[in-house]
Amino acid sequence: MAQTAWSKRWIKPEIFPLFAAMGAALGICGFAIARNIAINPDVRISKEDRAAGILDNYKEGKTYKDHGLREYLKDCSPEIMPVLNRYFSTSK
Incomplete structure (x- = not known):
């Protein structure tokens, strides 16, 4: 019953642009976070890199x-x- 209520509420053509906009925003945020963690010189994940200081x-x-x-x-x-x-x- 809960599955039917969920699909009746959210699987409508009017909701698809919202899904697309939210998906694009989450994709851009995920890309920015991954880029900063992976190659930003100011972000140091490991303990040895953090110990190096400035x-x-x-x-x-x-x-x-x-x-x-x-x-x-x-x-x-x-x-x-x-x-x-x-x-x-x-x-x-």
């Missing part, structure tokens, strides 16, 4: 900050709709 690892920090997406978007203009911006900003 490290001056500027090169590793710069490599972490300038990841692939940032390198790809480095030369792009920071506009969301460049065609629309050019249309309204140029004089006629």
Whole structure:
């Protein structure tokens, strides 16, 4: 009986966009957490790394900050709709 009530309440076409949005948000959060745990130079999981104290690892920090997406978007203009911006900003 409980299974039927759950499926009647949540398995509807109106709920699918909510599932998609929540799934995307959880995916982005999971990616950020995994990236920080795996390659962030400031996060130290093991006891030996934590015992090292504060490290001056500027090169590793710069490599972490300038990841692939940032390198790809480095030369792009920071506009969301460049065609629309050019249309309204140029004089006629």
